[in-house]
Amino acid sequence: MNRFAALLDQLVLTPSRNGKLRLLTDYFAEVPDPERGWAVAAITRDLEIKSFKPAMLREMIYERMDAQLFDLSYDYVGDLAETVSLVWPGQHGANYQPGLSEVVDTLATAKRAEAPKLVEGWLNALDPSGRWALIKLITGGLRIGVASRLVKQALAAFGDKPIQEIEELWHGLEPPYTELFAWLEGTTDKPVNAMKAPFRPVMLAHPVEEKDKERIDLAEHIAEWKWDGIRVQAVSDSGIKRLYSRTGDDISGAFPDILAAMTFDAAIDGELLVFDPETDGFQVRPFNDLQQRLNRKTVTKKLLASHPAFIRAYDLLWVEGKDLRALTYVERRQRLERLFADTQPERLDLSEQVSVSDWAHLTKLRAEPPLAAIEGLMLKKRVAPYVPGRPKGEWWKWKREPFLVDVVLMYAQRGHGKRSSFYSDYTFGVWRSGEDGDELVPVGKAYSGFTDEELKRIDKFVRDNTVDRFGPVRAVTMGPDDGLVLEVAFEGLNRSTRHKSGVAMRFPRISRLRWDKPAKEADRIEMLEGMLA
Amino acid sequence: MISPADLLHPTPAGLYCPPGDFYIDPVRAVDRAVITHGHADHARAGHGSVLATPETIAIMASRYGEDFTGTRQPLKYNDDVSHRGVQISFAPAGHVLGSAQVVVQHQGLTIVCTGDYKRREDPTCPPFEIVPCHIFISEATFGLPVFQHPHTRDEIAKLLVSVERNPDRAHLVGAYSLGKAQRIIALLRLMGYDAPIYIHGAMQKLCDLYKEFGVELGELKPATIREKGRAGGDKQDFAGKIIVCPPSAMNDKWSQRFPSPVSCFASGWMRVRQRAKQRGVELPLIISDHADWEELTTTIREVNPEELWVTHGREEALVRWAELEGLRAKPLSLVGYEDENE
Incomplete structure (x- = not known):
């Protein structure tokens, strides 16, 4: 348990991604099976311990200390596992420290009534870090800032394998992943994915840059609209149906409407979108509406009715036992069309193929798409196989130009990691009419888009022009005549009830510093409001 | 015997002793100040006179300049002075170089004000000494059971x-x-x-x-x-x-x-x-110059005062603990002492 606790402690405090990867690969190299596999499952949250519940923990601690003293402590620390780990009265003589595997094995076979006694014994013997790790492990609330993708990346690095292979296997594997580690260490062959309806790592596109245009022969490509939803994979395999996000997370639980419509035996790559239930056909609603349905485990009937989802299908990867990924795009598309003709699935439609004559035509389409939910165009090579990752020269994306707005810097906060000594997180605003004349209203935050050199200059501006401090946040000079104007690029605008300004930007980033522009000439809220459909 | 509140009580400027007409660690400039140690929130410049250990006086002079006070009154550990019938002495607090508990005695009543203190190893200053007293005024920077500093x-x-x-x-x-x-x-x-x-x-x-x-x-x-x-x-x-x-x-x-x-x-x-x-x-x-929960509670038990007063920090929990121990206790609610960077 101590080695696992040390790993978690270090992961919490290591800001850099590479640092975290190194901690994980070192751990995989040092720690034997099955321990390392349980650690992976705990971090990716694929470990469920049914015999112990967080409520038991509270009961146990109230038996040991004054409730008021515990509550004061919990109030201060703000995390149940950490508070308990710090106030738990260690017992002299209790020195038997359990291993991670022992904890998992023992609790897996224990009855609910036995679990608290077992946990008590372990807590008595462990130190605060060990107790914290134990509690996090058994209550499943391991929030340590490590995404499951990072763990897969670490596994890939550890075994020197492409991450796609790990992702493809993932849903067919069970903790503690001994066969996976054996393969990664080169002692056995790659495990066979016995799972039905597995995830297949997705193929991604390169952005079109000016220099690419002459290399791309439009006659060899087919254009499709790029939709502003989320990329998904719908897999139905002998009655098992799953909906995956593009990183392979299973999001089926939140989309029973889609699952019910998967009347085929195939793996379809497409865009998940929400449509307007009041109209015929799939009238695509803004991304904001889709967002209501994301990041939940289940969904209410009401939301299913008001925000119905559908998939706009792009590609077919597998059908009735046959892997189609080696075929060309044109061949796969034909199979996809045939599948649709045969099964006519509700809640799915085919992505329209857009005929383009030349770059001038394409430029026009990109600038004036027929619908607001289109964020650009895709160009797919007719002969391209379906290759996981981002292969060169097969698929291209040409996103529409971002929207631009001139804003005034209002607040700045220190960044994290290598930026921790710079003010790199910015809140900015635009002008509106207030009771005492014009005032700034915050409309968004940006953390990126600037060069290191620009960052230094903004940082200096913040330090030299601080007028107020709120904890880690600094307010800077912001009047009509003195203030820093930033040109911010963003992908779209939504109505928002959470923001004072009533608007929320999608993916705002700094595109230029306008040292030359007086603050009073920055944009006004009316300009943004005019953009709302 | 004089009542404790008549010998020392909180005021906006800090802990005040009416019969001796002095303040302990005042947060504003006063005529007569007794300073427990050199940290900025306890030792401020501009008092008429400062009574402190020679080390604390040297620290204040180094931080604020030689004219940090009108009159300097250095007093070594375990020596004592009398002022208007109130006897004042210093006992080591183990917090930093020169840090002292202030022992105030008058008409048979003894109050010990710890300033900041700890009980752990510190090669830079003498260790905390237990001084028997009627009223013990303890700091509570880490006055919560979650604070158990490791070795x-x-x-x-x-x-x-x-x-x-x-x-x-x-x-x-x-x-x-x-x-x-x-x-x-x-x-x-x-x-x-x-x-x-x-x-x-x-x-x-x-x-x-x-x-x-x-x-x-x-x-x-x-x-x-x-x-x-x-x-x-x-x-x-x-x-x-x-x-x-x-x-x-x-x-x-x-x-x-x-x-x-x-x-x-x-x-x-x-x-x-x-x-x-x-x-x-x-x-x-996890290295602190303040007592953790264990040190606080052990110290209070060892001193075994008739009453405990708790100041700056998390007073509530320590007062609750005293209540459970059957010891009379109250928070002093002094303002102006903070230790975010402790």
Whole structure:
């Protein structure tokens, strides 16, 4: 348990991604099976311990200390596992420290009534870090800032394998992943994915840059609209149906409407979108509406009715036992069309193929798409196989130009990691009419888009022009005549009830510093409001 | 016997003694001040007269200039003075160099005001002494059961292990310029670390002062990088080295001049993981100059006063604990003492 606790402690405090990867690969190299596999499952949250519940923990601690003293402590620390780990009265003589595997094995076979006694014994013997790790492990609330993708990346690095292979296997594997580690260490062959309806790592596109245009022969490509939803994979395999996000997370639980419509035996790559239930056909609603349905485990009937989802299908990867990924795009598309003709699935439609004559035509389409939910165009090579990752020269994306707005810097906060000594997180605003004349209203935050050199200059501006401090946040000079104007690029605008300004930007980033522009000439809220459909 | 509240009671300026007409650690300028130790929230400049240990007086003069007060009244540990019939003496508090508990006696009543204190190892000052009293006024900076500081030497060992494992990185130890910095340095020496230790410019004067009072700090060098017209080392010279700086410098641009710095913060607050994470600390060192929960409760039991008064920090929990122990207790609710960077 101590080695696992040390790993978690270090992961919490290591800001850099590479640092975290190194901690994980070192751990995989040092720690034997099955321990390392349980650690992976705990971090990716694929470990469920049914015999112990967080409520038991509270009961146990109230038996040991004054409730008021515990509550004061919990109030201060703000995390149940950490508070308990710090106030738990260690017992002299209790020195038997359990291993991670022992904890998992023992609790897996224990009855609910036995679990608290077992946990008590372990807590008595462990130190605060060990107790914290134990509690996090058994209550499943391991929030340590490590995404499951990072763990897969670490596994890939550890075994020197492409991450796609790990992702493809993932849903067919069970903790503690001994066969996976054996393969990664080169002692056995790659495990066979016995799972039905597995995830297949997705193929991604390169952005079109000016220099690419002459290399791309439009006659060899087919254009499709790029939709502003989320990329998904719908897999139905002998009655098992799953909906995956593009990183392979299973999001089926939140989309029973889609699952019910998967009347085929195939793996379809497409865009998940929400449509307007009041109209015929799939009238695509803004991304904001889709967002209501994301990041939940289940969904209410009401939301299913008001925000119905559908998939706009792009590609077919597998059908009735046959892997189609080696075929060309044109061949796969034909199979996809045939599948649709045969099964006519509700809640799915085919992505329209857009005929383009030349770059001038394409430029026009990109600038004036027929619908607001289109964020650009895709160009797919007719002969391209379906290759996981981002292969060169097969698929291209040409996103529409971002929207631009001139804003005034209002607040700045220190960044994290290598930026921790710079003010790199910015809140900015635009002008509106207030009771005492014009005032700034915050409309968004940006953390990126600037060069290191620009960052230094903004940082200096913040330090030299601080007028107020709120904890880690600094307010800077912001009047009509003195203030820093930033040109911010963003992908779209939504109505928002959470923001004072009533608007929320999608993916705002700094595109230029306008040292030359007086603050009073920055944009006004009316300009943004005019953009709302 | 005089009632305790008539001998000492809180006022907006600080803890006041009417018969002796003096304040203990006043937060504003007053005529007559008794100062427990040199930290800025306890020792302010501008009082008419200051009664403190010779070390504390020297620290105040070094920080605020020679004219920090009208009259200086140095008083050694365990000596005493009488003022208007009130007897005042100092007992070591073990907090920093010169730190003292103030023992106030009048008409048979004894009140001990601890100022800040700890019971752990500290080579830079004499250890805390138990003084029997009727009223014990304890600080409560870490007055919650979650604060159980680990063994100090284990924390120093953590630092030494990290230095050894990361020879390519500089270790930046954030520590209070007065007390914590010198204690860390002295402990590193005691544990056999004899390489030069680099210090931020803001610590030079106080380290010199500690040396004058006979505290062994070994070889200290300025943490300066050679630049145009300035002496100092190359950036790479600081790889594998320990640099001690004020906590505020850790997240400052200043820290960027060192090779991939490991930010270490020596503080009791580091006990709470999220506190460490919020401050961007990579290696938290749980080393405090304040008593933790165990030290607070043990000390109160040993002193065994008739009544406990609790000041600055988390008073509520310590008062609750006293209640459970059957000891009369109340919070003093003094304002103006804070120790975020402890």
